[in-house]
Amino acid sequence: MKQRLFTIGITGCLIMGLVACNDNRESDRVEPVEAVICADIDNLSTRAIGTSWDPGDVIGVSTLSTEGKTHYINCPYIYDVDGFGPAGEMTIYFQDDHATSFCAYYPYGGTAGTDAGILTARTDAEHQGADIDFLFATGARASKDSPTIGFTGEASFAHCMSQLTLTFVEGFNVSLGNGQLEGYSIEGLRLSGTFDTATGTAGADTEADAETLSILLAPDAISGGTCTSTVILFPQEAPSLTLTVRLDGTDHTVALPLPDNELKAGNNYSYLINVSSPVGVTAGNVSITGWADVSGNDVNASM
Secondary structure (H helix, E strand, C coil): CHHHHHHHHHHHHHHHHHHHHHHHHHHHCCCCEECEEEECECCEECCCCCCCCCCCCEEEEEECCCCCCCCCCCEEEEEECCEEEECCCCCCEECCCCCEEEEEEECCCCCCCCCCCEEEEECCHHHCCHHHCCEEEEEEEECCCCCEEEECHHHCEEECCEEEEEEEEECCCCCCCCCCEEEEEEEEECCEEEEECCCCEEEECCCCCCEEEEEECCHHHCECCEEEEEEEECCEECCCEEEEEEECCEEEEEEECCHHHEECCCCEEEEEEEEECCCEEEEEEEEEECCCEEEEEEEECCC
C-alpha cells in the first residue's frame, strides 16, 4: 500500500511539473501586435496641391531601429476614409517588446520589402499634381504596448518640394476673362530632379540645363477678375526667373525676384500679378509662408 501511494505521488509531481513548464513557455511567448498608422502633413491634413489625403493615396513605411525583431522596409499603407491600412500582403506587426522608430514617404514607389531608393521626376506641366508633391516623415515611435505609429506633431509629414503660387488680378482697362488670359511661362527653372525616399531630400538635377515651364489656363479658371495658379518645383538655386504672361495673344514679361536666389524645400512663394493697360504686368513682393509661404513684391510687365 505504501509503495502504491508513493507511485501515485511521483506521478502527481510529474504532472504538476509539466504544467508549470508549459506555463513558463507561454509566458515567454510574445504574440505579434498589429501596428496602427495615423499621419498629418505639417500639422495640417492638407497637401501642397490644396487637398487632404485622398482615398487611394499610398505611403511607404520603414523601420529605423536596429534593436529587436520588428524590421520592415518600404511597407505600403493606403488611405481611405477610415485612415491608413495595409495596401498589400505586408502588414507591420510588433514582434517583441522593443520600442521601434519609423520613417515614411509619399507617394509610394518600388516594391514592398525592397528599399525604394531615389526616385526621379519631372515638374513640367504634364506632371504637375500629387505625384510630384514629395513628402517625408520621421521620428515616430511605437511598440507592442503602444502600437499606434503617429506621424503627427514634430513627426508629421513635411513637404520636400518648393511651391510657386501666382495670383493674377485685373487692373485698369484689362479683362482676364473670356479667354483673354491664356496662360504663362517661367524661364530659368530646372524641371528634372530626384527625391531620396530614405532621407526626404529633394533637389533639381544640377547638371541639367534651365528650361521653360509653360502653363495653359482654362477660361473657367478666372473668377471675379482673379486667377490663381500653383506649380510644384524641385528646390534649386534660381538666380533669375522670368515670367511671361500671354494676354489676348500678346506676351508680356516681368522678372520674378527670389529671396536668396533660391527655391527652398517646404516653401510656398506667392506673387500677386497685376495686369493693366497700358502699364503692363506687375509682380508684387514675394510672400513666403510655411507650407511654408513666401510672398514677394508686386511685379510689372510692360505691355
